[in-house]
Amino acid sequence: MPETLRTETEAGVRSIILSRAAEYNTITLALRDELGAAIDEADDDPEVRVILLRAEGAAFCAGYGLDWSTELQATEATMDRAWDSVMDMREMSRFVDTYMKLWYATKPTISAVQGWCIAGGTDMVLCSDIIIAGEGASFGYPPSRVWGTPTTAMWVYRLGFEKAKRYLLTGDEIRAKEAADIGLILECVPDDQLLDHATALAERMAQVPLNQLRMLKLLCNQTAENMGISSTRTLGTLFDGVARHTQEGRDFVERSATIGIREAVRERDNPFGDYGSRPR
Template sequence: MASTVDYTVDSDRATALVTLDRPDSLNTLNDRLIEELCDAIARAEADDEVRAIVLHGAGDEAFSAGYDITPAGEDGEEEDPVPSVDDLLDEFDAATDHVHAVWECDTPVIAAVDGYCLAGGSDLSMACDLVIASEESEFGYPGLRMAGVPPTLIYPFVMNLHEAKELLLTGKVVDAQRAAELGMVNRVVPRDRLMETVFAEVEEIRKMPGNNVRILKQVLNGTAEMQGAKPMFKFSELFDALGHHTEYGKEYYRIAATEGFDAALEYMNERNKGTRPPE
């Protein structure tokens, strides 16, 4: 079975290249890819010759369009399209391992984003230490129009509260330039200069003492954790599981399983017009 994550080391640049390799599925995150991504991050961190990790998606359509929510089991047979709360809790706990792996990795991780960077894909990119995006990139969490919250609520820790609300209270998708204005992206460049720009940042990192870079990353991420990042990561998993189990969330799953995701999204868009929370 083909790997879903490609791992290579560019020795000249002291860089591990980690590629999400499911281009036919817009590099969506399934259980296998998440496990292989965690392994790749650990492998790079254990390599003393690697000074930086570059994370990108195969193809030019997507960094990652988020979690793979196709209603099928690992053997390809359809499961119950409406998972239980317990199933969702187990799923979301395991489904965020890769975000924690990137966040906790001592080696700097740079996201090279080209194309869609949505939902769980945006969580992953923002857990990285730097984000360089092509002009064709798009960011956001459109799945929130169905239910739930981002299972790793990292948005308020990379942008201010009003900016986080602009995205999360609407579920809208923004272009790369707006993402940079919101603080999701460090730099926006033409597609043909993306990797050149990423490796230029790697060279800047390599001018620093390696142990000092590790210390600085721990201190900076630790500051966010002292402000509540780690507890919020956990709480958001719980809230996401519960949010997916609303009556309309269940109906979304059923429609997606029987009629497809376009029909499910159309259902949610129509349902949500003028909808108020129950009294």
């Protein structure tokens, strides 16, 4: 049985539900593998027409588990070999390929987002065809301030050049209403209506013949493919590894080992006054 998620199927909709609520559904190796398998299974099931990704708890996904990821990088200092950018990209691509299954699944994918959906969580969710968020949700890519770049690189394709630059060059937090207003997501609804609203849309889509859904999704996605989404994704994944190994990135890892990851993140975000450093 999966440890990080569960699935449900009703009225042609396969719900994939992230279930590490106590850990804010942060990304782990197990979540990566189980999510990929769940998407593949849903895409192959002839009874499923639409895939709905949602999560239990207060947060949809608060990014990668920084405890294990910073500790993993810290061990590099004890190795005799220099950092291998090609190996790093190969390993990160395993995560990226999983998120992109939401994009390349032949069936429509909808994500229903509550609470935090930040950093690696956006790498995942922005690959969905449609995103609906509760009004209390927040998006953003704070690692752009230090220690990362968006690996799936979906920002420009959803926002356009200037808006993508505006948010990536600051890492600023984007509240759900603003995310809908700028086109990062489809819409923002009251938190207590999120599940019903997203499910209703998924079930409405599921009334359309599957061959129609597949053709229409591919027709829309091909525009981004023609614009070069594959090469952008490759560059984003490569740059993410580079960003983690700049002097500033290495300093962030060392600081995390010294004062703890939560305090290191707070130091990063305090000058901007958002995310965990948002005034109470």
